[in-house]
Amino acid sequence: ETGVTQSPTHLIKTRGQQVTLRCSSQSGHNTVSWYQQALGQGPQFIFQYYREEENGRGNFPPRFSGLQFPNYSSELNVNALELDDSALYLCASSLALAGGQETQYFGPGTRLLVL
Amino acid sequence: GIQVEQSPPDLILQEGANSTLRCNFSDSVNNLQWFHQNPWGQLINLFYIPSGTKQNGRLSATTVATERYSLLYISSSQTTDSGVYFCAVSSLIYNQGGKLIFGQGTELSVKP
Numbered sequence: 001e002t003g004v005t006q007s008p009t010h011l012i013k014t015r016g017q018q019v020t021l022r023c024s025s026q027s028g029h030n031t032v033s034w035y036q037q038a039l040g041q042g043p044q045f046i047f048q049y050y051r052e053e054e055n056g057r058g059n060f061p062p063r064f065s066g067l068q069f070p071n072y073s074s075e076l077n078v079n080a081l082e083l084d085d086s087a088l089y090l091c092a093s094s095l096a097l098a099g100g101q102e103t104q105y106f107g108p109g110t111r112l113l114v115l
Numbered sequence: 116g117i118q119v120e121q122s123p124p125d126l127i128l129q130e131g132a133n134s135t136l137r138c139n140f141s142d143s144v145n146n147l148q149w150f151h152q153n154p155w156g157q158l159i160n161l162f163y164i165p166s167g168t169k170q171n172g173r174l175s176a177t178t179v180a181t182e183r184y185s186l187l188y189i190s191s192s193q194t195t196d197s198g199v200y201f202c203a204v205s206s207l208i209y210n211q212g213g214k215l216i217f218g219q220g221t222e223l224s225v226k227p
Contacts (some may be wrong), residue, residue, distance in 0.1 A: 031213065033215070035215075037156075042201055043201075043203075044217075045216070048214065058214065095220070096213070104148065105160060106160075
């Protein structure tokens with residue numbers, strides 16, 4: 001069983017640039033969720049993708065967008081980067097069932113620094 | 116939306132000591148997970164426990180859904196237990212079945 005992987009591990013960008021972060025979900029999972037974790041805080045939900053459609057969104061502006069591919073891998077895109085976007089970005093995969101969500105498993109994260 | 120509060124915010128233990136971490140939540144949940152975040156940022160699943168009691172080695176957890184709290188017990192703590200422990204919940208009531216809401220965490224430091 002392959003776990004959740006993310007790339008890159010670290011990234012440095014300048015204000016105004018765009019960034020794409022990638023996530024490969026655990027085999028057998030059909031749902032990917034993205035979270036942003038600022039230093040000293042708990043992770044904050046950005047959005048979730050289920051069967052290639054956005055399935056819920058947190059309190060993040062439209063410049064945060066995403067994609068899910070047929071193999072259930074996912075991308076998080078952030079446009080017009082701001083200094084406050086500096087954070088650890090976490091991807092989680094899970095298996096959505098009729099009765100609700102099962103356990104979410106997290107990847108190692110991507111550390112983004114915006115200068 | 117649902118609120119999650121963890122206590123204590125910080126905890127310092129001597130190796131071998133036991134501890135109890137608490138998570139209070141403000142409404143009914145359909146998912147509650149406990150995580151350990153290591154110094155490199157990896158969130159490691161400890162328990163999926165929306166109700167009941169589970170044990171895994173030196174760790175155990177109990178969720179009393181009717182009283183809206185969960186407890187994580189760590190026995191015979193080791194230095195490798197150091198890190199931040201998060202409780203996270205989701206709630207179908209708020210149409211947030213897939214959204215995990217995290218508490219602020221408990222930072223545990225185990226001294227040799």
